[in-house]
Amino acid sequence: MNYLLDTGIIIGLLREIPTIVEKYRMLPQGRSTAFTAYSLTELFEGLNKLTNLPKRDAQFKILNIIIDQFEKKNRLFALTRSQADAYSKFKIALERNGTPIPVMDLLIGTIAIERNCILLTTDQTHFTTLKTIAPQLQVEFW
Numbered sequence: 001m002n003y004l005l006d007t008g009i010i011i012g013l014l015r016e017i018p019t020i021v022e023k024y025r026m027l028p029q030g031r032s033t034a035f036t037a038y039s040l041t042e043l044f045e046g047l048n049k050l051t052n053l054p055k056r057d058a059q060f061k062i063l064n065i066i067i068d069q070f071e072k073k074n075r076l077f078a079l080t081r082s083q084a085d086a087y088s089k090f091k092i093a094l095e096r097n098g099t100p101i102p103v104m105d106l107l108i109g110t111i112a113i114e115r116n117c118i119l120l121t122t123d124q125t126h127f128t129t130l131k132t133i134a135p136q137l138q139v140e141f142w
Contacts, residue, residue, distance in 0.1 A: 002033070003119075004033075004036070004118070006127075007039040008142075020122075034070065034077055038107040079107065079111065082114070083111060086113065101129050109127060112137060113136055113137050119138065120140050
């Protein structure tokens with residue numbers, strides 16, 4: 001089983017938050033990690049909000065190195081046609097339950113489900129909600 005990193009985990013790694021870095025280092029050998037284009041957009045948004053330009057530029061450099069490594073291994077995912085269909089069904093089910101979650105989280109969660117990855121996240125609220133209509137979601141809350 002492979003791992004899909006949610007945006008909060010990537011931020012934790014970039015900021016070198018000890019608990020996240022330690023858990024990341026403890027992941028089993030031989031399993032790959034990936035993240036989504038949707039986490040990437042959230043990361044770019046956060047960096048582009050920074051007003052401290054030297055800090056922003058330094059973080060962009062680090063992020064671009066990470067992106068390059070994941071792209072070389074084909075580990076930066078976006079929705080496929082069938083995954084887009086699954087996304088729409090999850091979205092409708094959540095809306096009918098009166099429990100919609102943010103679009104980016106639903107996109108990330110859909111990819112984790114459809115690619116049979118374990119989602120690593122710090123966002124317990126949204127992904128617990130998704131799990132109510134998609135119990136096949138495998139998630140670890142860090």
